[in-house]
Amino acid sequence: MAALIDETGEMDALFFDQKPEFAWHEGLLIEGTTLQVPFMADAVTMVNPASKYSFLNYLHHQKRLYHFYFLESFHIPRREYNHYLQWVSKQLSSCRFSKRVIDVAEHSDGYEVSVEDVLTGHVETYYAKHVVLGMGSAPNLPEWTAAGSRNLYHSSEFLQRRNEALGETVTVIGSGQSAAEVFLELLKEQVTAGFKLNWLTRTDGFFPMEYSKLGLEHFSPDYTDYFYRLPRSLKDEVVSKQDSLYKGISADTIADIYDLLYERTIAGQKPDVQLLAKTAVKDISEYGGGLLLDCYHWEEGESFKVETDTVIAATGYKTLWPKAFSSLAHLMKWDEAGRPVISRNYQVEMHETRDEHKVFIQNGELHTHGVGAPDLGLGAYRNAVIINSIAGKTIFEIPEKNVFQHFGIQHLARKKQTV
Ligand SMILES: Cc1cc2nc3c(=O)[nH]c(=O)nc-3n(C[C@H](O)[C@H](O)[C@H](O)COP(=O)(O)OP(=O)(O)OC[C@H]3O[C@@H](n4cnc5c(N)ncnc54)[C@H](O)[C@@H]3O)c2cc1C
Ligand SMILES: NC(=O)c1ccc[n+]([C@@H]2O[C@H](COP(=O)([O-])OP(=O)(O)OC[C@H]3O[C@@H](n4cnc5c(N)ncnc54)[C@H](OP(=O)(O)O)[C@@H]3O)[C@@H](O)[C@H]2O)c1
Structure with a gap:
């Protein structure tokens, strides 16, 4: 502005x-x-x-x-x-x-x-x-982080804190772009640093963010117009079904992670890495000099514990x-x-x-x-x-039609047309 x-x-x-x-x-x-x-x-x-x-x-x-x-x-x-x-x-x-x-x-x-x-x-x-x-x-830190721990921080602080000692086990939480980028950095570092690396997320999987050309048309003034006209009662439901448009990981980052994991498993090597989705972290406590995470696999309905020394919570942002x-x-x-x-x-x-x-x-x-x-x-x-x-006047021209598709049928009503 x-x-x-x-x-x-x-x-x-x-x-x-x-x-x-x-x-x-x-x-x-x-x-x-x-x-x-x-x-x-x-x-x-x-x-x-x-x-x-x-x-x-x-x-x-x-x-x-x-x-x-x-x-x-x-x-x-x-x-x-x-x-x-x-x-x-x-x-x-x-x-x-x-x-x-x-x-x-x-x-x-x-x-x-x-x-x-x-x-x-x-x-x-x-x-x-x-x-x-x-x-x-x-930064959106889950409630259970309120007690605080020196060795738990949000992904938004990653670069400022990356030189701190991470201990024997590092756990990244979340599967948005932040978590994936932090995980990839740590995976690159793992060979020399030697820590065990966990990647846990509550999301259904380590899924990509939508990045196809017609999908991207949702980020246009035209879609904003359409969404704005929807009844208020419908809007939250629509947004809740659009996670893949603005959450998730870029396909390139997923590929970089996958390729590095492939490289690290040549000749029977077993990198000390655990990736687990559908897993909500519910609580944290101090344990034997480190931290203990209370986890819940929501699809199998089972609780379990994860020991770790450092937690990086890539758990998103809140307005x-x-x-x-x-x-x-x-x-x-x-x-x-x-x-x-x-x-x-x-x-x-x-x-x-x-x-x-x-x-x-x-x-x-x-x-x-x-x-x-x-x-x-x-x-x-x-x-x-x-x-x-x-x-109170047009200083900047705002074009009306910016995308190829229609998001609603208002244009039909306007032109008195049928499909
Ligand atoms: C890591 C990351 C990467 C992202 N990458 C992309 C991307 O590639 N493409 C994309 O489309 N979106 C991206 N986003 C989403 C979005 O575009 C960004 O979050 C963007 O920075 C939002 O801009 P903003 O100005 O609303 O908020 P912010 O960038 O958060 O800026 C808000 C500013 O307000 C200041 N402030 C707050 N309160 C006060 C106060 N009381 N007094 C004075 N100053 C105050 C803060 O210091 C801050 O500088 C990304 C988000 C994140 C977290
Ligand atoms: N390259 C870039 O430009 C770049 C980089 C970073 C971020 N960004 C953007 O910034 C925005 C925020 O991204 P983000 O990655 O920081 O956050 P995000 O996309 O909101 O992801 C947060 C993740 O944390 C999970 N989570 C939250 N609480 C949890 C818990 N208690 N246990 C387990 N998992 C938990 C969420 O699961 P649920 O799905 O269940 O909520 C989700 O997977 C996005 O729009 C993103 O695209 C862009």
């Missing part, structure tokens, strides 16, 4: 982030891992390909255009995507880092935003006509409604499950119409807008919709 607004010259905006500088999931910027969407999911290209903040312009400035040209890959390294976004944010004076938003409260002219400087503790107040919340998600915004809670409409009601243009619905003073949310709208909510390929589009709504 900061990059798009900068080139419009239409509005004043400030963006606060509590981190010292831009950093995109820094604990998982593992060498060799790539973005799961094409590089065009940069900050601007999908709505303004002529922008100076495009990934291609970044490459030009890095003198890497020919390298990228010969690379012939749409899927760029995650480390490069992070570096690209740092390059963008450093050019934007509207981006303020080490600034934590601690309160957003109603004000006669809009909103009063209290911002704490993380380094000095000093709090400043800003007044905004409109507010956009894009606070992301937080938070941060404390910082609780002052707005009474103004907002909430659904029966306690989630904000969000309009098609990502505007949080309020009890009184406050069109002069809008609040928008990004990546908190899975329940209203569907699986594309966290998707990077829709980021520029989401921001374009919000910027147009704030401006």
Whole structure:
């Protein structure tokens, strides 16, 4: 949003982030891992390909255009995507880092935003006509981890903690992309480090994420339109059946893991590795200097224990409604499950119409807008919709038909046609 607004010259905006500088999931910027969407999911290209903040312009400035040209890959390294976004944010004076938003409260002219400087503790107040919340998600650690253990941590901390001693047995929990990438790294390390490696997941199997061309069309403005129109009562059910669209492992990572396991079993070698799906970890306790996991194989209906020294919980992320915004809670409409009601243009619905003073949310709208909510390929589009709504005019053109398929039959009604 900061990059798009900068080139419009239409509005004043400030963006606060509590981190010292831009950093995109820094604990998982593992060498060799790539973005799961094409590089065009940069900050601007999908709505303004002529922008100076495009990934291609970044490459030009890095003198890497020919390298990228010969690379012939749409899927760029995650480390490069992070570096690209740092390059963008450093050019934007509207981006303020080490600034934590601690309160957003109603004000006669809009909103009063209290911002704490993380380094000095000093709090400043800003007044905004409109507010956009894009606070992301937080690591989702199961309840049984609450007691805490020095040797248990979430996958989001993997790189910061990977040099710590792992002990004789390491257990990775989960079978999303994070777990697979962590497992692969540990598998590579196992030959020299010599630990036993467990990979447990509650999911039905170590399954791939959908990545076929027509399947990917679900991550489009068109599918978002369709999903948005569905009755609220149906939406949760639809999302619950779409795990394969946004959870699971990329087929390439599965292949890398499989190939390495194959290599490690040449000539009768038996790597000390255990992969087990349909297994929910239910509890953890200290045991003989290590840890003991209470596990349950839900298909066979049997409980069992796993001894381990280190646990890396790749158990996903959860959306938070941060404390910082609780002052707005009474103004907002909430659904029966306690989630904000969000309009098609990502505007949080309020009890009184406050069109002069809008609040928008990004990546908190899975329940209203569907699986594309966290998707990077829709980021520029989401921001374009919000910027147009704030401006009250079309600053960015939003094409209507972006995919080959139809997701519903509304077009038939419109054209009074039959199949
Ligand atoms: C490891 C990983 C890899 C992913 N890879 C892909 C991918 O390849 N393709 C894809 O489409 N999606 C991917 N996703 C999903 C999604 O695109 C990312 O999660 C994306 O970073 C979401 O962006 P965001 O801005 O909503 O949240 P975040 O990136 O989490 O950013 C939120 C920011 O808000 C800041 N913040 C929070 N609260 C406050 C506060 N009170 N005050 C100030 N600042 C605050 C945080 O410091 C943070 O910088 C990935 C997710 C993960 C976890
Ligand atoms: N290369 C990349 O760009 C990249 C890298 C990492 C992540 N990501 C993205 O980031 C998002 C989050 O991915 P993620 O891998 O962190 O999380 P995730 O996809 O939500 O996976 C979490 C996993 O943990 C399992 N789990 C949770 N609690 C458990 C328990 N108590 N016992 C056993 N298993 C348990 C879940 O099982 P259930 O299925 O039963 O819930 C699931 O398999 C995804 O959209 C992913 O695509 C992308």
